[in-house]
Amino acid sequence: MITKLLIANRGEIACRIIRTARGMGIATVAVYSDADARALHVRRADEAVHIGPSPAAESYLLGDRIIAAAREKGADAIHPGYGFLSENADFARKVIAAGLIWVGPKPESIEAMGLKDAAKERMIAAGVPVTPGYLGDDQSDARLKAEADAIGYPVLIKAVAGGGGKGMRKVDDAADFDAMLQSCRREATASFGNDQVLLEKWITSPRHIEVQVFGDAHGNVVHLFERDCSLQRRHQKVIEEAPAPGMDAATREAICAAAVRAAKAVDYEGAGTIEFIADASEGLRADRIFFMEMNTRLQVEHPVTEEITRVDLVEWQLRVASGEPLPRRQDELAINGHAIEARLYAEDPAKGFLPSIGPLDHFVLAGDRVDTGVEEGDEISPFYDPMVAKLIAWGDDREEAIDALSEACRSVEIEPVRTNAWFLVRLLEEPSFRNGDLSTGFIGDNQDRLIAPPTPSADLLQAAADELVTAPLAGPHRSMLQTLRGFRLNREPDYAVRLRIDGEPVTVELDDADVWRGYARTIVTDGGTQTFFEDGAAFRVAGDRHYAGGHHSAHDGEIIAPMPGKVIAVDVAQGDAVTAGQRLMVLEAMKMEHALTAPFDGTVAELSVGAGDQVQVETRLAVVEAATQ
Structure with a gap:
């Protein structure tokens, strides 16, 4: 059995692995970047090693540095978690060559499932159903267009090395195919260094169904039933559940058996997931569920499988990596209840x-x-x-x-x-x-x-107004609002208090009804601002700025940097007239571009930045003055 485990990851998954390892009596080693020096996974591990600067490319993606950390601390195994190096066959080989235990599938299995076209060909040979499409070596524009026309629109273009929703384009009409193909190739080249694509028939009522599989070094492979991961935003999963709603026993048996065949086709060891796309236009049917890809690692959504099977999948990973056989046979696994997860x-x-x-x-x-x-x-x-x-x-x-x-x-x-x-x-x-x-x-x-912005309930507004009037006051509220105190009892029913909710003005007429006095709320005081929580939303409440001298907001026309980043484009000049919603500039942060827009019709009264400037969070970038009526 493994005695000391280095976790080549961070955050939630590192903490998750540490929890199981500790329960098994296995010592743990965390790795961390500059940004994670005081992170929770570092605090919870038995030991920790600094591996580089904050960017992942300079720390968590440096396999040689991680292996050196394992040697330094005397670890005998490395668990990659998910993301980062978890599906990197070259890293897996280096771990094994260093004499360490790799807690994951064999490098050859990772490679076999790494390219979508080769994986689909292997699945066809194994009798696993795949989506109708084109997997050919001829990547000429003309051949791809001809194949798309033959498949019929809508059609999906997918980068063969893709993942995470990158390198995918849906084409609804033949006239758009060439432009979409070039766009897909550019993104695939930038993201994966490979511009090859495959084509698939677009499923009109798609559901994302995946099956958890597990193999060991003794030739055993089992499934732990299916998960439904259909609630997605831009191909990223949001809510997952197990088992899949509407899945009957016959369809479950067929899809799970196909998943086991897929795993056996690549001599799979450890935890993996076979992902399928289902045409659910007539419900879930075995003849309308098609292989998409295999994730050769533990999945983010693995807890729902653990909850319905009462299995610790990380424990299974560690036992299988240590050479033990699977802890249970297929006939010893069953579905118990229903589990659901939100990210x-x-x-x-x-x-x-x-x-x-x-x-x-x-x-x-x-x-x-x-x-x-x-x-x-x-x-x-x-x-x-x-x-x-x-x-x-x-x-x-x-x-x-x-x-x-x-x-x-x-x-x-x-x-x-x-x-x-x-x-x-x-x-x-x-x-x-x-x-x-x-x-x-x-x-x-x-x-x-x-995604329409949440609004506070009448009860929350009453509670917030009452808190403002009756609570002991401090800071800017004291001088402006102290005279409002004492009206808690015997006040007129139409007594009004002016608030600002997330910067927007609101007038609340207080009453003496008991319904809101017991309103459950949590208050976080910061200066004169309080935060009330309701149904997952946070509402920041202050006395009206006119009275309390509160902070400016987007309502006042200030354009504030929502996070540190780089201004990559400025579309206006000082003095320009702008309309509500017009793009003023673009901020690049966290590898994403964020457009900042005018809050209302008006004039750019102040412009504090230019293209190329680095800015910090809450930096004032511009001010728009409202147009006069």
Whole structure:
């Protein structure tokens, strides 16, 4: 058995692996970059080694440095987690060549499933159903166009080395094929260094179904049933559940058997996932479920499988890597209840899912199971994926599990970092989702409604206004609002208090009804500003700026940097007239481009930056003065 394990990863997955290793009596070694020097996974590991600067390319992606760290600390095994080097066959070979145990599949298996076209050809030979399409070596524009015409539109162009939604283009009409092909090739070259593509028939009612498989070095392969990962945004999973809604026993048996054949075709060892696309236009049917790809690692969504099978998949990984046979046979595995998981991200859905970074001054999570890599007082870094936690719930049936997860998302209290908790609540409460009417296009089809900014309830407004009037005052509120105190009793029913909710003015007429006096709320005081949490949303409340001298906001026309980054384009000049929603500039941060727009019609009264400037969070970039009526 492994005695000391180095975890070549960070954050939530590193903490998850440490938890199981500690329970098995295995010592752990963390690695960390400059940004992660005080991170939770570093604090929880038995030992830790610094491996480089904050950017992943200079730390977590340097395999030789990680292997050197393992040798330095006397570790006998390396677990790659997911992401980073987890599916890097060359790194796996180096780990093995260094005399260390690689907690993952054989390098040859990783390579066999690494390229989508070669993997699909292997699956066809193994009798695994694949989506109709073209996998040929002839990559000329003319041949690809002819094959697309023969398949019929809509058709999907996919980079053979793709992943994470990159290098994919849906083409609805033959006239658009050439332009889409070139766009896909450019992105594939930039992301993977390989411009080869394959073509697939576009599935009109797609569901993303995947099967957890596990193999050992003794020739045993089992499946641990399926997961449904159809709720996605831009090909990134948001909510996952197991088992898949609407999956009957015959279809389950067929898809799981196909997954086992796929794993055996590459002599698979360890944890892996076979991903399928299902045409659910007539429900889930075995003859309409097709192989997409294999992920040769542990998946982010593995907890839902653990919850319904009562299996610790990380423990299985460590035992199999140590040479032990699988802990259970196929006939010893069964589905118990229903599990569902939501990915809690530091992002603002109402602002185009703009990542949110900074300190976690107030951090409260609740639920059946919470997998996270941060605690109160930690920070969300601009250098890595902004996932805060995975919230996982289990129930005797799907409805019970969804109710439990919805309550966990409603209970999220994080400040000042913004999260997608309220967006998750909306997804979980959608009637069509509750009814199991799922597709990978669900979020996109309903996005405008799902991401509309949350608004505080009447009860929250009453509670906030009452708190402002009756609570002991400090800071800027004291001088301007002290005279409002004493009106808690016997005031007129139409007594009004002016607030600012996230910078927007609101007038609240207080009443003496008991319904809101017991309103459950959490208050975080910062100067004169308080944060109230409701249904996963955080509302920052202050006395009206006119009275309390509060901070300027977008309502006042200030354009503020939402995070550190580089200004890569400025579209206006000082003195220009602009209209509401017009793009003023583009900020590049966290490997994404973010357009900053005018909050209303007006004139650019101030422009503080130019293209190429590096800016810090909350830097004032420009000011727009409202047009006079």
